Amino acid sequence: MKKLVLASLFTTLLAAPALHAADYVIDTQGAHAFVQFKVSHLGYSWLHGRFNTFSGTFSYDDKNLAASKIQLDIDTKSVDSNHAERDKHLRSPDFLNVDKNGKASFVSSKVVPKDGANFDLVGNFTLNGVTKEITIAAAKTGEGKDPWGGYRAGFEGKTSIKLSDYGIKNILGPASETVHLDLVVEGVRN
Template sequence: MKKLLLGTALSAALFSTANANAADYVIDTDGAHAFVTFKIKHLGYSWLHGRFNTFSGDFSYDDKAPNASKINVTIDTKSIDSNHAERDKHLRGKDFLNVDKYPTATFKSTSIKFDEDGDEADVTGEFTLNGVTKTITFEIDKIGEGKDPWGGYRVGFEGETSLKLADYGIDYNLGPASTHVDIGLFIEGVRK
């Protein structure tokens, strides 16, 4: 019985220590050190690139227990920017993002699994777009971490995933080469 109690106490101590070391970060959108981008094929001949100019989010991360990390991101879908005003107006409409009805898209992680080196991970979570929620996975790379020149501490990641437009109720015919959109997440977090 003593061994069982000792084992339970030791496990609890290790678990609480791991959680105590986790740091909370806010995504640095004010300093323009974070981006949510997209690209989609145009007729199969080239790529159309764009981004969402307004989003926010936070995450927790501890390099000693990286699989306990979590991330939340909220995207203002009205802020879509493909560098073409008329196209952006169409993308905000009912054929695509329907921003009047669904002004935000959100991602909330449910699991993060880093490799042994702690440099790459699969981030799985619930992504909501156009009123539809699906489980998706991002493959991410850790870019780096350390002190910044202003006395803070930062860590950065980048990742990408591909989404099938029809899965989110977007069935506007863009041709057979344009059924999926690649979403990129490039974030630098500042420790709170």
């Protein structure tokens, strides 16, 4: 009987997933995460902005980075370029069409480890009702205990998208076709 119990326990442990992965909630309440963008304005200067409202979760496995994943939802109505009239235009059907597509999202499909703390985050990005696969060049910036008794992990990433790929046709010339996205994510472990 003892051998049967031990054999059953051993089989269960072999079949169980590794316990290294930890789940995190992105810390948007403390403003420790950002979704920012920049786009060329007519090829003369840069227009910078951000999305003020977003949420998400990620699972991070430091022993098996490829098993990590992230899901991020962005409220496109929260676009903020520091200019009320421009933001109104960005929310219109000419650009983000927020009345019809008020949410953008990113859901990772794989993580490709690179050198050191760097990795590629591949997944589906949905904007303006269109979903395309993108790659975010990312890096871990740090992790550890916080002063409030929690545990945090932080990452940053960069990617670029073409507006026309997402059905956005109102582009101010070829220099304004590409939007550069910067993501800074700090999560609190569950």
